[in-house]
Amino acid sequence: MLKKIPLYILIIFTLLIFLFTGCSQNKQNPEMQRQSAKDSGENEDPPEQLKEIEKKIEKMFKDLTSLAKGGGNVQQGQNQAQEQGQKEQGQEQQGQKSEQEQGQGQGQDQGHGQKDQQGQEQQVQDPWKEISAGIHEIHVQWNSLIPVAAKKGASNKLIEDFSNALNDLTVKTAERNLEESLIFCSRFYSFIPDFYSLYKTKVSPEIKRIRHFSRNAVLLAGKGDWGQASLDVSSAKASWSLFKNSIKPEQQESANKIDYSIYEFEKVVNDKNLLLTEIKGNILLDNLENLEKEMEKNI
Numbered sequence: 001m002l003k004k005i006p007l008y009i010l011i012i013f014t015l016l017i018f019l020f021t022g023c024s025q026n027k028q029n030p031e032m033q034r035q036s037a038k039d040s041g042e043n044e045d046p047p048e049q050l051k052e053i054e055k056k057i058e059k060m061f062k063d064l065t066s067l068a069k070g071g072g073n074v075q076q077g078q079n080q081a082q083e084q085g086q087k088e089q090g091q092e093q094q095g096q097k098s099e100q101e102q103g104q105g106q107g108q109d110q111g112h113g114q115k116d117q118q119g120q121e122q123q124v125q126d127p128w129k130e131i132s133a134g135i136h137e138i139h140v141q142w143n144s145l146i147p148v149a150a151k152k153g154a155s156n157k158l159i160e161d162f163s164n165a166l167n168d169l170t171v172k173t174a175e176r177n178l179e180e181s182l183i184f185c186s187r188f189y190s191f192i193p194d195f196y197s198l199y200k201t202k203v204s205p206e207i208k209r210i211r212h213f214s215r216n217a218v219l220l221a222g223k224g225d226w227g228q229a230s231l232d233v234s235s236a237k238a239s240w241s242l243f244k245n246s247i248k249p250e251q252q253e254s255a256n257k258i259d260y261s262i263y264e265f266e267k268v269v270n271d272k273n274l275l276l277t278e279i280k281g282n283i284l285l286d287n288l289e290n291l292e293k294e295m296e297k298n299i
Helices: 007-026 030-039 048-068 073-094 099-124 127-152 156-174 178-189 192-196 206-222 226-246 249-270 274-298
Strands: none
Touching: 048 127, 048 178, 048 192, 127 156, 156 178, 156 192, 178 206, 192 206, 206 226, 206 249, 206 274, 226 249, 249 274
């Protein structure tokens, strides 16, 4: 006959079982925890550092594109400064009554006009300084984002690739290499959707991937790399096919516009028509931006 087990041993054994079970639950795989958070159905707000980096990249694209088109607002600002300076000088000269006063006034007014003109030109003639300042801010934001992204589950490869892309972009803009700066800016942006994918966002990050492929196709077409441009259009189409599943009926009209714009964009890329590629590509990018804003507003 078995001996009766003392009560205190049973109590200790029971406590050990509860303790072991609790520790096992607390050591849940991080990937399982992230998946559990996504399966909960609750939206997660991405960190502000990531949002700010994306905004600065988009602004950089606009500044670089403006330079690529011959200066755009930069040249316009210089012309306006010169015209304004000349206009002010003419008005002041007409307002003088005597030759002496006219000479003195003209000298003073020309001095002021030249200073004003130089001041305005200094503000607009070197957009590279503004681009450089923006990149510096991105470095600061990225340094703050790294531990946050790593904790959320970003792979070492993603972090390393993003960091290298930022360094390469910094070098190219410091060299003031316009064409290469645009290409490397696009490469840098290509990692943005991957970071947003760490969170259950209101709008699928896939729309940002479509934006990247579309914009990159336009840039590569400008370099004459039609083969890779065509591949990027195909990638945009594939991503769009996935993204369309998340579109609600009330957004179908905007989705139809993108369907047609992708079709027309692909056609002109295959025809290797650079002018039409830029036009159709920009229409597609505008349609994507409008749809993204519409979806964010309605969620």
